[in-house]
Amino acid sequence: MYGAHGTTDLASLAHGSSLGEQLEELRGRSVLLVVKDPAHAALALLELDGVAARLVICPADLRPEQLPAVARTAACDAAVADSAAAVAGVEGIGRCVTVGAEPLPTRVGHAGAQDTEWILLTSGTSGVPKLVRHDLATLTYALGDARREAPPIVWGTFYDIRRYGGLQILLRALLGGSLVSADPGEAILPFLERARAARVTHISGTPSHWRKVLMSGAAATIAPHYVRLSGEIADQPVLDALRAAYPEAVLAHAFASTEAGVAFEVRDGCAGFPAGLLDAPGAETRLTVRDGTLRIRSRGNAHGYLGKDAAGFPRGPDGAIDTGDLIEQRSGRCYFLGRRGGVINVGGLKVYPEEIEAVINAHPWVRMSLVRSRRSPITGAVVIADVVLADGTPGGACPAPEELTRQLLEGCRRSLAAYKVPATIRVVPGLEVSASGKLVRANA
Amino acid sequence: MLVRSTIGSLFEQVAAEQERKLVALTDDTRLIDCGLDSLSFAIIVARLEDHLGVDPFSSAATTDFPVTFGDFVRLYEGIA
Numbered sequence: 085m086y087g088a089h090g091t092t093d094l095a096s097l098a099h100g101s102s103l104g105e106q107l108e109e110l111r112g113r114s115v116l117l118v119v120k121d122p123a124h125a126a127l128a129l130l131e132l133d134g135v136a137a138r139l140v141i142c143p144a145d146l147r148p149e150q151l152p153a154v155a156r157t158a159a160c161d162a163a164v165a166d167s168a169a170a171v172a173g174v175e176g177i178g179r180c181v182t183v184g185a186e187p188l189p190t191r192v193g194h195a196g197a198q199d200t201e202w203i204l205l206t207s208g209t210s211g212v213p214k215l216v217r218h219d220l221a222t223l224t225y226a227l228g229d230a231r232r233e234a235p236p237i238v239w240g241t242f243y244d245i246r247r248y249g250g251l252q253i254l255l256r257a258l259l260g261g262s263l264v265s266a267d268p269g270e271a272i273l274p275f276l277e278r279a280r281a282a283r284v285t286h287i288s289g290t291p292s293h294w295r296k297v298l299m300s301g302a303a304a305t306i307a308p309h310y311v312r313l314s315g316e317i318a319d320q321p322v323l324d325a326l327r328a329a330y331p332e333a334v335l336a337h338a339f340a341s342t343e344a345g346v347a348f349e350v351r352d353g354c355a356g357f358p359a360g361l362l363d364a365p366g367a368e369t370r371l372t373v374r375d376g377t378l379r380i381r382s383r384g385n386a387h388g389y390l391g392k393d394a395a396g397f398p399r400g401p402d403g404a405i406d407t408g409d410l411i412e413q414r415s416g417r418c419y420f421l422g423r424r425g426g427v428i429n430v431g432g433l434k435v436y437p438e439e440i441e442a443v444i445n446a447h448p449w450v451r452m453s454l455v456r457s458r459r460s461p462i463t464g465a466v467v468i469a470d471v472v473l474a475d476g477t478p479g480g481a482c483p484a485p486e487e488l489t490r491q492l493l494e495g496c497r498r499s500l501a502a503y504k505v506p507a508t509i510r511v512v513p514g515l516e517v518s519a520s521g522k523l524v525r526a527n528a
Numbered sequence: 529m530l531v532r533s534t535i536g537s538l539f540e541q542v543a544a545e546q547e548r549k550l551v552a553l554t555d556d557t558r559l560i561d562c563g564l565d566s567l568s569f570a571i572i573v574a575r576l577e578d579h580l581g582v583d584p585f586s587s588a589a590t591t592d593f594p595v596t597f598g599d600f601v602r603l604y605e606g607i608a
Contacts, residue, residue, distance in 0.1 A: 273560065
């Protein structure tokens with residue numbers, strides 16, 4: 085595994101251990117994994133499977149203040165972390181093992197191996213992550229196709245290997261190959277340079293990652309055989325631009341979600357997917373559209389959410405997971421329109437409009453607001469807001485529209501992550517409210 | 529010229545909002561080197577759509593993504 089700070093031989097685990105004899109102390113526990121370096125995290129994951137009862141995999145961008153809630157929900161009683169300080173404020177952690185060193189030449193028996201639950205995090209409303217229950221069987225469900233690839237395969241990924249999409253690539257690389265993983269916060273040119281040096285053959289990212297590569301002017305740094313897009317809607321312009329940049333490569337766009345798992349991969353270079361994949365008789369992965377959204381049932385489906393979100397797991401009575409992705413069928417092809425419920429996907433990151441509206445509505449001159457998605461050729465979507473002014477004179481004269489917009493943007497920047505701050509804010513005379521008193525949210 | 533100055537001032541405005549250091553822009557400045565990130569570009573494109581009423585990226589004729597600031601301006605000058 086090629087990291088930004090060195091190379092790690094994952095096969096060394098066959099005769100060594102990165103956790104050493106401390107691994108035994110984690111047996112049967114619910115382990116919080118807070119490790120920044122992707123290679124160290126990968127080593128710890130491989131060792132803990134079959135030993136820990138539960139592995140809670142924290143992505144690199146999880147904010148430290150969210151750790152206590154995550155640990156509480158997953159009843160974590162141990163941690164594997166870069167340092168004890170990383171989990172110092174987290175209650176219930178009885179044992180903390182630190183990582184960082186190369187595998188030690190200690191032989192550790194895996195006797196009495198147990199089924200380990202793998203917990204992956206996904207974004208939830210109001211910014212609190214949801215904890216999604218998987219195990220090695222659900223996570224490796226979609227790897228059948230990867231086993232048929234001819235070696236030597238060198239994978240590259242822009243994803244964090246601690247999120248569903250990146251973990252899929254790590255697991256593929258483990259089947260026989262190597263992996264160049266992007267470091268959290270690593271710029272595009274150094275990553276492409278590392279990918280070139282390692283002779284990456286297969287590479288995966290979101291359409292937004294790929295647009296960044298295309299706009300860098302450095303797409304030709306790498307010459308992959310296989311280019312994969314997932315995590316967002318792959319539109320025709322990005323597919324066409326990648327086809328032009330890598331004319332020899334297999335160009336594949338895949339659909340996967342943390343809850344539903346991997347559903348399909350399309351290799352024809354056209355946006356959307358063939359309608360023939362829907363309700364295909366005898367298919368291992370059953371895709372169907374009901375009430376306008378894509379439903380997926382397969383052995384790759386997650387088992388559910390942990391904690392108070394459990395009742396909200398989107399599994400229907402037929403056992404299929406509702407992805408919440410709206411589908412339109414045109415001439416034998418299914419196209420993604422966006423998300424039901426208004427969830428906005430900005431460069432692969434989920435944004436819940438209500439969280440932003442709450443911040444905007446806190447301004448004394450705002451009566452109500454509607455946050456919605458606008459298509460973006462750069463990040464897939466951006467957040468925009470329509471604002472209705474309050475009646476009367478709360479605290480003096482209403483600022484001019486430009487000044488009000490400036491104040492609202494400043495307020496959003498103060499309390500929200502950058503990708504959640506609206507790109508534009510418009511003052512509108514009114515917003516449509518339904519008979520039940522709810523804001524009418526246009527889909528997509 | 530109007531398009532160019534609109535774009536130039538939007539680059540500065542968004543850089544200030546995102547607390548990013550913008551380099552002096554010339555036609556040859558590579559977008560990747562100008563100091564802005566993807567989110568900044570997404571914001572600029574969204575605001576340009578409000579100002580100019582066009583999004584040249586979504587027109588069928590565009591398959592080349594702009595690499596330099598000059599490419600970016602020409603993309604808008606071509607249709608505005």
